[in-house]
Amino acid sequence: MTKNLPDEQMTAAARKQQSQKNLPLKMSPNLWRTDSSRISVGARDDEPDIVEKELEEEVERVKELGLSVMEREQRLQLRLAELRKLREEEAKVRKLDVTTVEAQLLELKSASVLAVEENWRLEAQATI
Secondary structure, three states: OOOOOOHHHOOHHHHHHHHHHHOOOOOOHHHHOOOOOOOOOOOOOOHHHHHHHHHHHHHHHHHHHHHHHHHHHHHHHHHHHHHHHHHHHHHHHHHHHHHHHHHHHHHHHHHHHHHHHHHHHHHHHHHO
């Protein structure tokens, strides 16, 4: 057996033997496995249930977000359709306004032509 000599005076083999004496007991690597055949150190019996519940809740949140996005997309599509319809109606109104203004302008021009013709007729009668 080796004596407790200072590290400088020990041989490599003696240092190894001394260090092995001071090591704590090693744990079996199987205790750290996490597959279904072994339980990890510190795991609670309900841990798989908790993880499964959390995953289900996350899936539900993602579904809700997906539905929320789909609902928003549908609302935006409806608003877009309404906007396009309003633009078409506005274009029709503008066309009607232009047509109305053009019709009024034609009426004024024809009234003006009639007035000029009436003036010529009256002037012709006055000179006779």
